[in-house]
Amino acid sequence: MMVVEMAEGSTRRDLDRVCESMAGGGRSYKVAAGRGGAYVMSADVACGEESAPFRAFPGVRSVSVTTCCHPLASREIGGESRPMELARGLWIGDGEPLVMAGPCAVESRKQLLATAEGVQQAGARVLRGGAFKPRSHPYAFQGLGSEGIALLKEARATTGMPVVTEVMSSEEAEWVAPHIDILQVGARNMQNFSLLRTLGELDRPVLLKRGMCATVEEWLQAAEYILAGGNERVILCERGIRSFDKNTRNTLDLSVVPLLKSMTHLPVVVDPSHATGRWELVAPMSLAALAAGADGLVVEVHCDPAEALCDGPQSLTLDDFAHLMTRASKMFHALNEEEPSWRMPIAR
Amino acid sequence: MMVVEMAEGSTRRDLDRVCESMAGGGRSYKVAAGRGGAYVMSADVACGEESAPFRAFPGVRSVSVTTCCHPLASREIGGESRPMELARGLWIGDGEPLVMAGPCAVESRKQLLATAEGVQQAGARVLRGGAFKPRSHPYAFQGLGSEGIALLKEARATTGMPVVTEVMSSEEAEWVAPHIDILQVGARNMQNFSLLRTLGELDRPVLLKRGMCATVEEWLQAAEYILAGGNERVILCERGIRSFDKNTRNTLDLSVVPLLKSMTHLPVVVDPSHATGRWELVAPMSLAALAAGADGLVVEVHCDPAEALCDGPQSLTLDDFAHLMTRASKMFHALNEEEPSWRMPIAR
Amino acid sequence: MMVVEMAEGSTRRDLDRVCESMAGGGRSYKVAAGRGGAYVMSADVACGEESAPFRAFPGVRSVSVTTCCHPLASREIGGESRPMELARGLWIGDGEPLVMAGPCAVESRKQLLATAEGVQQAGARVLRGGAFKPRSHPYAFQGLGSEGIALLKEARATTGMPVVTEVMSSEEAEWVAPHIDILQVGARNMQNFSLLRTLGELDRPVLLKRGMCATVEEWLQAAEYILAGGNERVILCERGIRSFDKNTRNTLDLSVVPLLKSMTHLPVVVDPSHATGRWELVAPMSLAALAAGADGLVVEVHCDPAEALCDGPQSLTLDDFAHLMTRASKMFHALNEEEPSWRMPIAR
C-alpha cells in the first residue's frame, strides 16, 4: 500500500493533483481523513515501489510504502499511543484505567437508575446499557429501542455519566448519535462495512468489539474503515473469541492487550462479562485484563441479576462490582507506583 | 418457545385475540408470517407448559411447544423439504442439482458476458457476480456498484439466466431487489439482523451464507429472521468455517449438508471456491458436495483467472468448469439411478 | 533443510564421510532410511545455501535444499504417488478404493465374527477392531487387550481378511506387531514421538490418524518420523478436526484429501465414523470422501449397534454398510469410466 500524507496547509488542488496522478498511473486510490489532514491511499502498489515522484508534489508531507493494510490504525503511520477524549473531560489512555459498567439491556427506569447510581459510586466513569439488542433468534427480547435511549439520557442527566450503547445499522447509528456519547459496534457487526462507513462520518467515539472469529488484522482493518472516514476516536474492545471449549461462553484472548499496544495507538479495553458468560469469573478476569495493560474495562452490572431479562448469569451485583473496583484500584496503584505509566517493552 | 399457528381462514380479529391473550399473560410475542398463514411465537414459555388454552381460540390451527429457536426453519413446524421456485421455471430442491457460477466480482462488460456464456454452455443455471464487494480493508477494490448491477442485467438479457448478487445493507437490498433475481447475504453479514429483517419483507429468494464461525443453530436462526418476515425462499450456503489450519482459506464443513437435511426443509448448496480458496481443490470438493447430497453449488468461474481483480486463485477457468460439470453429471446420474432422489436415512 | 541422498551402490564409508563433513561443519544431522537407500538430513541449513560441496562426495546421488520439514513424505523428495502393498496381494493407492470396516471395539467372539463376515460380504477388504482403546477417563471400558488380539487373529483366519488395530505405546506396538497386519496410531497419539520412532523400525504398515488439531504439515512431519526410521508404509487417515460446532463429534476436513494428493505420495483414507459421530451421516460422508479422491475408507460397522460397548451411535448396521458399498461402487465406476484413475489437476 502507498500512503501519501498531505501537509497541514495543503490545498484542495494539491490533493486533486495527487489523485489525478494516481488515476493517470492506473492506480485505484481512496482519500482518507486522518489526524489533522488528508491521506491518499492506494492498494495498487507493490512493496519496494518507488515513492519518490509523489514526494516532490506540492502539499505532500510524506510518502510511505507499507505491507500493512490498516495504516491509520498502525503506530507506523498513525503515530504513538495518546490520550483520547471521549466526552467533555473524560479521557481514555491517560494512564488511569477507565471502567464502563451497567446492565446488558436497559429494562426499566428503576433498574437503570439504580444500577447507574451504584456503578458510579463504585468508580465507573461511563454507563453502559443496550437499547437495541442483537439476538440470535427473532423471538427473543430485542431491547426497549427508543424508550431505552430516553432512559439512558435520563440516567446521564441524573448521574452526569456519559453513556455507551450499541447500534446495529447505519440508520440506527444516525438516529442514536445525537443522543448518546459513545456508539458501540457489537461482535456480529465488526465487518458490517456499511455501518462502519457511517460511523466514520459521525462525531462520536466508537467502541468496536472484536468479531467472534476475527484476527487482530481484520479487527484493525475494521477500525481503519472508521478512521478513514475521518473519525479518529475508535476504542478496541476484546470480548472473547470462539473456540472449541464450551465451559466459558467465549475464550477471552487477553494476549491481544499487549499485542495491540505494540501495533496500534488506539486504546484497548476488555469485556470480561461477554467473554466468560459467568459472573464468578468476571472479577478475576477484570484484574487480569488490567494487569495485562488494558486501558479500561466494560463490565455488566445489574442491580438484581436474578431478574435480568438478558445475560443475568454474567452480571455482577452492585456489591460484587464495588469489591472488584477496590481491588482493581489497589492492584493498579501497586503496579503503577513501581513503574509509572506501565507499558510492556516493545522492542528488545 | 410456544408456536401458535393460525388457520387459513382465520381473521385479523382471531389473530389479535391470541396476541392480547399473550400480552395479558405477561408474555412477549412476535407475529411471524409463514406458509400461507400467520404464527404467533412466544419465547416466554417453558417446555412442558400447558398449550391447551390457545387451542380453543377461534382461528387457531395448532399450538406447539418446542425447545427449537427456529421453528419456521425446522421440519417439525416448517414441514418437509419441497422444491422451491427461484425464478420463472427455475427450481431448486427438485432432485436435480442447481449450479450457480460466475466471477467473484463483476469487472467489465467483456469479462462478465464471456464468463456468463461459458458457464451457461457448461450447464450452469444461475449467474453469480458481485457488484458490491465486502472487503476486509477500505482501500481494496469495492466492486463496480450500480454499474455492476447494470452489467448483470445485460448478461441476464443476453443469456436468459437469472442472476444472484450480494447485498450488504438494508438500503442496498431495497435498491437492488427490483433488478436482481436472487439476493445473497455474505458470511460477514449472517447476523446483520437489520439486513435480515429487510430481506424478510422483500419478494426475492435469499442465498444465506453461513457465518465464519456460526453454529448450525445460529445459521438456522438467522434464516428464521427472514422467514418470520414472510419471505419463505431462503437457500442455505455452506462456504467453509474458520479453523486453525491455514492450508485452505476456510475449512469446508461438508457434514452439515446431510445434517441440515435432517433439520430443515430449506435447500442447501455449497460454495467450494470460498471454502478452499484454491482452484485446484474446487472440482474435487464440488463432486464431494453433490455426493453428500447438496441441492446445488455456487462456483467461481472467470474467463481469465490470472487477470481477476478479486479471488483469481480460487476461480476455475471455463474449461475446468465444463470438465467438472461433465463429471458431476455422470456421478449424479449413477447415484440417482441406483436410488432416485437420493436422501440420507433420517431415522433408524 | 539439506537432504543428501546416497546412491544405491554407496558404501557405509561413503555415508560416514558425508556425516563427518556435516559434523565438521558444525551441523547437526540425522541419517534417515528411505526408498532403497540412505539419506543424510540436516536442519541446520538455510535456504539458498550452497549444496555443491556434497554433490562431489563419492556415493552421493543428489543433494537438495528445501524449506519442507517432511522431505521423505513429500512428492518433491519422496516421489510420486504409487500403489502400496499392505499385505500379501492387498494394495492401496492402485486406483480402486480400499475399505476397512469393523467394530469400534472387539467385544466378543460372536460380535467380531458376525461383523467380520458381514463386512467382507459387502466388499470390505480389511477388518478393523480395537483391542486397546484410548478412553478419556480411566473408568471407561478399555478394551479386551490381548484377548481382543486373539479374536482378531481368529477372525482373520476365518475370513482371510487382514486386520488393523490401534496401539498406544512402543511396548504395545512391539507386542502386537507379530500378530496384526496393520498398526493404527490414534488421533491422541499423532505426536507421541516415542511411539512413532518405534513404528519406524517395525515391518508393518501404519494407519496414522490426524491429530484433533494437527495442521497438515504437523501430520506429514509425524509421518516423517516413521519414514525416517525406514518404514515406508504409512497411510494417512483424516478423522475430523476439533472446531466450535458440536453438532458433529468432529469436523470432517475433506479438503485435505485433494490437498494431500498434491503434497505427498502417501495414500489418504477417511474415517467418517469418528469424524461425524452420527451413523446417519456416515454414508453421505463416505460417498463424499470417495468423490473427493480418497484412496479408501475406515468405517465402523457393528452387527448390533444398539448393544455396542463403545461408539454405537456412530456405527452402521451390516445392512446400512452393504447399501453404502453398492452406492459407492456405482459412483466410483461412473467417475472412473469418465476419467480412469481420477486425480485432481495439480498445476494449472
Place this chain on the structure above:
Amino acid sequence: MMVVEMAEGSTRRDLDRVCESMAGGGRSYKVAAGRGGAYVMSADVACGEESAPFRAFPGVRSVSVTTCCHPLASREIGGESRPMELARGLWIGDGEPLVMAGPCAVESRKQLLATAEGVQQAGARVLRGGAFKPRSHPYAFQGLGSEGIALLKEARATTGMPVVTEVMSSEEAEWVAPHIDILQVGARNMQNFSLLRTLGELDRPVLLKRGMCATVEEWLQAAEYILAGGNERVILCERGIRSFDKNTRNTLDLSVVPLLKSMTHLPVVVDPSHATGRWELVAPMSLAALAAGADGLVVEVHCDPAEALCDGPQSLTLDDFAHLMTRASKMFHALNEEEPSWRMPIAR
C-alpha cells in the same frame, strides 16, 4: 459414575467384597488409590441409581453417584484445595505464587548454570529445563538426553533448587524419576494414557500441561489417570490452546484459572512463554495470570536468548525476568493485603 470410598481402617477383604458385588451385578469397576485410602469406581451406573446397598458394606466410608468423570480430581469427591509439597520444604498452593523458570532446552553446562543462578536470585523456586524435547519433525534438535539430566542434577546441587523436566514415554519417566524432582507431561502427550498410568505409580509430582485442543474436562480426566494410580501430586499447567489467530503461538486461555479453582483442588499454574511464543508478551501475561489467581508460573528464561537452540523468541533475559519478579511481587502483595489468600467467590 458410582464412587465407593473405603474407610481408613478397612481391610483388603472389605475391598474385595465391594468388588465382587460390583462384578456380580454385571458392573465393570476400577480400584483407584486416593487420599489415604482406596476407591472403587464404576462407570456402569446411571445417575439416580440407588447407592444404599453399598453403604451397608463393612469398611465402606461413603458412596456417591455423580455425572463427573474425574471424581478424584473434583472438589466434590477429592476435597478442597490444599497446599501440596513438591519437594522437601517446597510447597505450592499455600497462598504464595511459585515460579518455575529456566531455559526451554538444556544446551550446555555454562548456559544452564548461568540461567539457574540468575533465576534463583530473581526469586524462582524451581528450575525448569528440557533434556528430552518433543519436536514436530525428526530432524530438529531433540535435546541432550541423559547428558541434559546430568546437567540438571548439577544445577540442583549448585543452587539447591528442585528441577522439573519433560518425559515423553513410560520408559523415559521410569528412567528419569530417580534423578528429577518434578516430571512434566507436554501438551502433545496429555492423552498418552500409557504414560499417564506410569506416572500414577511413581512417587513424583507431575506438571500436566493442557493439550492443544483439550477441553477442561478432558484435562481433568487426564489428571484422573494419574490420581487413580495413587499419585496425588498433579499440577495443572495452562499453556495456550490452538485457535484461528496466528499472531501468538497459541491462545492463552486465562479464564480456566478461576474456572479450575471452582472445579478441582489441584493447583493451577500458567506458562505464558509457550502460550504466546513472544518474549515481549510474557511479562504482561505473567502478571495477568497471577491477577487471575494462578498458583504459579512456568517461565522460559535464557541467559542469552539470541543464541538459544530452541524457542529463543519466547525466552526472557535474566534482566527481564528479574524485573518481572519485582513487579509481580508488588502486585501480589497489594492484592493479598486487601484480601489475604485471594480467591474468587465460588458460589453466589
